[in-house]
Amino acid sequence: MPHLALIADDLSGALDSAAPFSGAGKVVVASHPSALGRALRVHPDVVAVSTRSREVSPDEALARVRSVLLQMPTGTRLFKKIDSRLKGNIAAELTAFEVAPLLVAPAIPEFGRVVVDGRLTGFGVAHPIRVASVLGDHATRARIPDVQSDQDILAAIAALAPDEVLVGARGLAHALRASMPGAAPDIASLPGPLCFAVGSADPITLAQMDALRRHHPGLQVIEAPSGTVPDGIRTDAPVTLVQIVPGAGTARDEVARRFAKGVARIVSDRGTLLVSGGATAEAVLDALGIDVLTIEGEVLPGLPCCRVGHRRIISKSGGFGAEDTFVRLLNMTRLQESTDHD
Structure with missing residues (x-):
């Protein structure tokens, strides 16, 4: 089974959150939920899937995430990839993870997007966004650390509980990758x-x-x-x-x-x-x-x-x-x- 499964609401998100794991094993991306079975059959170390749910209704978004979770092998670490500017059906999709605790870290420090006093701000964010407000009722089971540097995300991951679901963007994926062996390949041309x-x-x-x-x-x-x-x-x-x-x-x-x-x-x-x-x-x-x-x-x-x-x-x-x-x-x-x- 894959060590890690990333579930994104669009394809570019599935790809950019999975890419940091290259060099740590085989990394495969399914462009829609019905392709996930084929992706799993090649025995990836990391698998990502797009639910294509950014623009659908909240109920449909929830149904698509649930369908993906039903296909995932038991014991796979789960990572709910969300938009780094908190767009989409985030609260609805987190319902699929039932009562699991959440580590929510949408920041991407290398791109100048940070979380300060619980609010997302920085490059490309027109106005600070209170992260808890986007989570709805799920905020009560969420750990939302302030993140202004890669070290802040690494510290949050160091405290990760075995049943905690990772919820974030490329910054969180990149920090998680830092704990894994293998060098990232260099694509020079x-x-x-x-x-x-x-x-x-x-x-x-x-x-x-x-x-x-x-x-x-x-x-x-x-x-x-x-x-x-x-x-x-x-x-x-x-x-x-x-x-x-x-x-x-x-x-x-x-x-x-x-x-x-x-x-x-x-x-x-x-x-x-x-x-x-x-x-x-x-x-x-x-x-x-x-x-x-x-x-x-x-x-x-x-x-x-x-x-x-x-x-x-x-x-x-x-x-x-x-x-x-x-x-x-x-x-x-x-x-x-x-x-x-x-």
């Missing part, structure tokens, strides 16, 4: 061509795209109104940015599916594909027929990298990364080796 598929409209991601445009004037930019990727796109461009932009009113799920089909049509079956936005990542992998991924490591902090055939797939949550994140990925890519069969 990426194969070309490089495609950025962006569904997130988070200001952090928008700034990253602007920096990429300024740095690389030869960038092929494709705008997809309401997710519609136009025909006649050059599929052999060294670097492509395809982005959802506003269009005629359409349901969010349909926009993501439409966009994913367009991305699948234009992206190479080799090279590197970065997908930004949890719902976008799920839809793109569905369109590509991929539902179980093995994580190779992190190409940059918070950016997990998976190998699927000759293709690398990188996921980035909308609110993650410095302004030069996309530029750094471009600089790591071997654009003259687009025919690389590594």
Whole structure:
């Protein structure tokens, strides 16, 4: 059985919380609950799964988390991955863990998100958020330490009880990984061509795209109104940015599916594909027929990298990364080796 199971409400969260464990054994991610059985059959040391429950009703979110817990082998340490800015159906999903005590630590100190006096604040958080208020009735069984540094999270983990459920984001995962043997792999370069598929409209991601445009004037930019990727796109461009932009009113799920089909049509079956936005990542992998991924490591902090055939797939949550994140990925890519069969 896996030593650790991470349960996230979207795919980018499942990937970025599982990625720190690379090098400590086989790390496998299921992109939806029905793929979890296949992920477990490869005997991972760490397994993560997306319940795809960020945008559904609280009752449906609870049902999906319960369905995942029913599939988990008894004795597996549980980690409920939550959004580092406390979005989603957090209180509803924690109901699935019944009366188990909770260690709740959403902070990511390396990204400037901290918990001070019980309130989440810092980079990307518009106003301080009282963590206990997001937990609802579960706050009475939760330990919510103040976290302003990695040392604070390590101290919280040192006091972890055997039945305590970990509840947090990448910062908590990274601290837990520090107690395990094995070195994280170094991913020094990426194969070309490089495609950025962006569904997130988070200001952090928008700034990253602007920096990429300024740095690389030869960038092929494709705008997809309401997710519609136009025909006649050059599929052999060294670097492509395809982005959802506003269009005629359409349901969010349909926009993501439409966009994913367009991305699948234009992206190479080799090279590197970065997908930004949890719902976008799920839809793109569905369109590509991929539902179980093995994580190779992190190409940059918070950016997990998976190998699927000759293709690398990188996921980035909308609110993650410095302004030069996309530029750094471009600089790591071997654009003259687009025919690389590594």
